[in-house]
Amino acid sequence: MSARILALVGSLRAGSHNRQLAEAAVKLAPEGSEVALFEGLAEIPFYNEDIDVEGSVPAAAVRLREAAAGADALLLFTPEYNGTIPAVLKNAIDWLSRPYGAGAISGKPVAVVGTAFGQYGGVWAQDETRKSVGIAGGKVIEDIKLSIPGSVTRFAELHPADDTEVVEQLTEVITRLHGHAAEPAAA
Template sequence: MSVRILALVGSLRAGSTNRQLAEAAVKHAPEGAEVVLFEGLGEIPFYNEDIDVEGSVPAAAAKLREAAQTSDAFLFFSPEYNGTIPAVLKNAIDWLSRPFGAGAFGGKPVAVVGTAYGQFGGVWAQDETRKSVGIAGGKVLEEVKLSIPGSLVRFAETHPADDAEVAAQLAEVVAQLHSTAGEVAAA
């Protein structure tokens, strides 16, 4: 079964190691899994029910919802900002959780991974992301975790796609999303 996995990156910085990690996931996705890196999270206005009106949803938010609706699973890449989830990821989750009861997550599998400069690799932010997306309706794969510490040092001269250990770990994360999405579709 072919599975489309939407990748959302919580860092907007051009040289983001989490973006590089997402690029590595795209490159090393196993056969049958297509990882699509969403572009444009920074263009989406903060969620506000006053602007989330059928027929006039901001174009950037509508683009995100459309990409999510056509996906079978989600892969979040979260850095850690002040010990928690980046605002851009939380905003994406808020937009995708609406309309209430009919959000885009709809029980689809979700995994959260990431890298951060600190010694724990952003685990607090990743845990907060799992919590938020689970409440928003995603089927969070709690056992699927990948937190890579020391990002600025580890990836200073090597892109994550060229780090054999990281590439293998990402391929395993994507394979688990692929497998779970197949199970969800068959149920």
């Protein structure tokens, strides 16, 4: 079965190592998988129920919801900002959680990975992201993890797509997430 995996990146910086990791995922998607990198998280306003009403939902939020609804699974890439999840990623999760109980990620397999400068590779942010997306209705795949420490030095002159260890680990993440995305069709 083919699987469309939507990638969301919690960093808006053009040269972000997490963005580079997501770009690598797009290139590494195994046969039968497509990883699509969502562009436009910066344009989505902070979640506000006053604007989340039919006819008033901002176009950027509608695009995000449609992209997630059309995906079989989500792969979230998060840096760690002050020991936790970046606001842009949390905001995307908030928009995807609505309408309550029937959000665009409800029941969809979700994996969370990332890289950060610290020695643990952003595990706090990843844990917080898993918690948030799980509460929002996503089916968090807890045993799919990838935390790459020392991003600033490790990727100073090497793109993640050119790092053999990262390529192997990221390919494994996508392959395993693809397997989870295929489960509902097999049921």
